Amino acid sequence: MATQTAQATARTGGAVGHLQVEDRIWLLRAMLLMRGIEERAMTLYRQGKVPGSFYDGFGQEAVSAGAAFAMAAEDRLCILHRDLAAHIVRGVTPARIFAQYMGRETGITAGRDGNVHFGDYRVGCVGMVSMLPDMMLVATGMAMAFKIRGEQRCALTWFGDGSTSRGDFHEAMNWAGVQRLPVIFVLENNQYAYSTPLDKQFAVDPVERAAGYGLVGVTVDGNDAEAMFEATHDARERALAGDGPTMIEAVTMRMHGHAAHDDMKYVPKELVEEWRKRDPIEQQEARLREIGVDVDALRAEVTEEINAAAQEALQAPMPDPAKATEGVFCEGEAEPLRDGQAPWSGFSGAAG
Numbered sequence: 001m002a003t004q005t006a007q008a009t010a011r012t013g014g015a016v017g018h019l020q021v022e023d024r025i026w027l028l029r030a031m032l033l034m035r036g037i038e039e040r041a042m043t044l045y046r047q048g049k050v051p052g053s054f055y056d057g058f059g060q061e062a063v064s065a066g067a068a069f070a071m072a073a074e075d076r077l078c079i080l081h082r083d084l085a086a087h088i089v090r091g092v093t094p095a096r097i098f099a100q101y102m103g104r105e106t107g108i109t110a111g112r113d114g115n116v117h118f119g120d121y122r123v124g125c126v127g128m129v130s131m132l133p134d135m136m137l138v139a140t141g142m143a144m145a146f147k148i149r150g151e152q153r154c155a156l157t158w159f160g161d162g163s164t165s166r167g168d169f170h171e172a173m174n175w176a177g178v179q180r181l182p183v184i185f186v187l188e189n190n191q192y193a194y195s196t197p198l199d200k201q202f203a204v205d206p207v208e209r210a211a212g213y214g215l216v217g218v219t220v221d222g223n224d225a226e227a228m229f230e231a232t233h234d235a236r237e238r239a240l241a242g243d244g245p246t247m248i249e250a251v252t253m254r255m256h257g258h259a260a261h262d263d264m265k266y267v268p269k270e271l272v273e274e275w276r277k278r279d280p281i282e283q284q285e286a287r288l289r290e291i292g293v294d295v296d297a298l299r300a301e302v303t304e305e306i307n308a309a310a311q312e313a314l315q316a317p318m319p320d321p322a323k324a325t326e327g328v329f330c331e332g333e334a335e336p337l338r339d340g341q342a343p344w345s346g347f348s349g350a351a352g
């Protein structure tokens with residue numbers, strides 16, 4: 001079976017690929033928003049304003065920003081716990097994200113869940129469940145529906161290296177391969193599943209598993225947003241052409257603990273320092289500075305947006321406890337996922 005392993009090369013100056021300058025700025029913007037929102041949310045968590053725990057994707061921003069950016073409005077996304085930039089790319093506002101974290105009425109789940117389990121169906125996203133990697137099966141199911149209905153659409157889900165040890169991973173890959181479904185599996189290989197390093201998880205290079213199910217497998221520098229975009233764009237083209245699913249292994253590093261409570265003592269400091277030099281935001285900034293983009297102005301704009309959004313969410317009401325059981329089960333006609341108005345610069349038009 002066709003297996004394609006491509007080590008992504010750094011793209012500079014816009015010489016390679018489909019992205020226009022404004023797209024490349026949008027990618028940086030989405031990553032800056034993700035990092036800024038998560039940093040602020042961690043502070044709010046420490047101040048007791050975010051209940052539960054707090055998970056972030058510091059250092060992994062390129063994986064969700066780049067992949068989500070390649071998907072069209074009519075595509076469907078299952079977004080996981082380190083993929084905030086995907087929500088941002090789909091058009092979920094920072095104020096709604098902060099409100100979600102703080103359990104406010106104006107959050108995506110209106111106070112019913114916190115930092116991880118949410119997805120705005122209005123913009124084509126399915127909220128994740130905790131059992132990993134069940135969203136692979138959900139994405140596979142959606143792709144099956146697209147195939148049966150003869151629709152030109154694609155589903156995508158992210159999942160971690162830890163997920164590959166579960167049966168659901170193999171079931172989803174197998175069915176997607178057998179049916180040649182229009183689905184993209186983004187394996188976010190961040191070196192650890194909680195405290196378990198890669199060499200205790202699998203005995204092979206994980207991308208090689210794609211071939212075992214008849215899928216194309218691609219390894220990408222997960223800290224390069226543009227490489228992530230290009231790999232996802234190619235995978236989507238294959239899917240829409242009827243050439244079946246792709247597994248993209250995005251190689252990156254979990255730079256923080258598993259969640260706010262974890263000091264990650266088990267991770268060698270040198271490893272973290274090594275990856276710090278490959279920060280995805282710094283890489284994208286350097287490229288854009290090289291072509292004359294005012295990155296400092298963009299940073300200032302993003303900071304201002306985050307400040308305003310946090311204030312707005314802090315002033316939002318808490319949900320009414322009397323309504324806690326509403327919206328749990330479907331009442332009346334089920335509302336289908338919608339396409340939304342993703343604010344990115346129209347790249348998907350070129351792809352479609």
Ligand SMILES: Cc1ncc(C[n+]2csc(CCOP(=O)(O)OP(=O)(O)O)c2C)c(N)n1
Nearest residue numbers: 082130131132160161162163190192193194
């Ligand atoms: C089936 C299942 N087992 C255990 C957990 C608890 N858990 C949540 S995240 C996580 C680590 C997952 O690691 P990985 O898949 O590599 O994703 P990462 O957190 O590194 O992004 C674990 C064990 C779970 N959510 N689901």
Ligand SMILES: [Mg+2]
Nearest residue numbers: 160161192193
């Ligand atoms: Mg992991």
